[in-house]
Amino acid sequence: xxxEVREKIQTLFDSKGLRMTRPREVILEAAFSxxxxxxxxxxxxxxxxxxxxxxxxxxxxxxxxLLVEGGLLQEIDLGRGVTSYDPNFIDSPHHNHLICIDCAxxxxxxxxxxxxxxxxxxxRLGFTPASKSIQIKANCEELRRTGKCRNLKTG
Amino acid sequence: xxxEVREKIQTLFDSKGLRMTRPREVILEAAFSxxxxxxxxxxxxxxxxxxxxxxxxxxxxxxxxLLVEGGLLQEIDLGRGVTSYDPNFIDSPHHNHLICIDCAxxxxxxxxxxxxxxxxxxxRLGFTPASKSIQIKANCEELRRTGKCRNLKTG
DNA sequence: TTAGATGCAAAGACTTTGCAGTTAA
DNA sequence: TTAACTGCAAAGTCTTTGCATCTAA
Numbered sequence: 001x002x003x004e005v006r007e008k009i010q011t012l013f014d015s016k017g018l019r020m021t022r023p024r025e026v027i028l029e030a031a032f033s034x035x036x037x038x039x040x041x042x043x044x045x046x047x048x049x050x051x052x053x054x055x056x057x058x059x060x061x062x063x064x065x066l067l068v069e070g071g072l073l074q075e076i077d078l079g080r081g082v083t084s085y086d087p088n089f090i091d092s093p094h095h096n097h098l099i100c101i102d103c104a105x106x107x108x109x110x111x112x113x114x115x116x117x118x119x120x121x122x123x124r125l126g127f128t129p130a131s132k133s134i135q136i137k138a139n140c141e142e143l144r145r146t147g148k149c150r151n152l153k154t155g
Numbered sequence: 156x157x158x159e160v161r162e163k164i165q166t167l168f169d170s171k172g173l174r175m176t177r178p179r180e181v182i183l184e185a186a187f188s189x190x191x192x193x194x195x196x197x198x199x200x201x202x203x204x205x206x207x208x209x210x211x212x213x214x215x216x217x218x219x220x221l222l223v224e225g226g227l228l229q230e231i232d233l234g235r236g237v238t239s240y241d242p243n244f245i246d247s248p249h250h251n252h253l254i255c256i257d258c259a260x261x262x263x264x265x266x267x268x269x270x271x272x273x274x275x276x277x278x279r280l281g282f283t284p285a286s287k288s289i290q291i292k293a294n295c296e297e298l299r300r301t302g303k304c305r306n307l308k309t310g
Numbered sequence: 311t312t313a314g315a316t317g318c319a320a321a322g323a324c325t326t327t328g329c330a331g332t333t334a335a
Numbered sequence: 336t337t338a339a340c341t342g343c344a345a346a347g348t349c350t351t352t353g354c355a356t357c358t359a360a
Binding site: 075077081083098100101107109111113114117118121122123125126127128129130131132133134135136137138139140141142144 | 230232236238253255256262264266268269272273276277278280281282283284285286287288289290291292293294295296297299
């Protein structure tokens, strides 16, 4: 967990009078440690359980809701009705997702041009941008050419 | 329902050996008639029930799945875990959604520049674009200035 | 001390499915 | 004729919530 994340958490907790408890510590560690990949509620539950086998789903859902509300986690929909959470918007608030239809791998990317364009369009329509999210679903060129996709987990 | 939609439906049904039944007719009419607004499964159910009170959820879900798979409906996530379906991608396949945080109104827009950029980025990353969807969540300027949002249903 | 947090278990919302009967082609 | 379709009701999945108990500040 980066210092920045830790500070943001502190600020959020302070501002809302939230208490730091062991169950929450575990969930925060699971959410913001390591590679910072996005995860589903269930994946986060598994991660948290590895740290502390007593983690409960009720607390997890409640904590995730707090973090989303506080802007520390971004709710993203990667298709198929699966709700994921992205802990990376703190470090790179403008990133987008490319979802490989073939292997379901999600690739994060940033693009300044798109960000600027989105801003312009939003203002032109009479709004102030709050959050933006692009999902591009695409087919893997590699798979199409070679019959193999390096991201493909099975195969 | 436009002629184009009707033809696409026909093609889909032909290619998959699907049969046109009364329950399906009702659901198709509900989905593709009139203003072409996006809808949730439940909203579609209500619309369909207005046409034929015997519409069942089972058939509706099964039909929606077929249409999504066949590219006639686009599944979109407008946040808050609500899955909606958009029947407009047939007529305007490149449109995006701006979601007003204040009134939850969804505004559809197209932008050629963004479409082109998305294409470039996708290819640069080694993929072939399949479908793209942008969601911009934004605050209503009007509301901020005047305290009133013309889109706001309540107030 | 006490407002906030927890965890269980039950409830909820939404969607899918098995199956026996029905129907389009 | 028969493979496809339907609708019911039951089951599944994911998430939320009431409540009695616990605990951080």
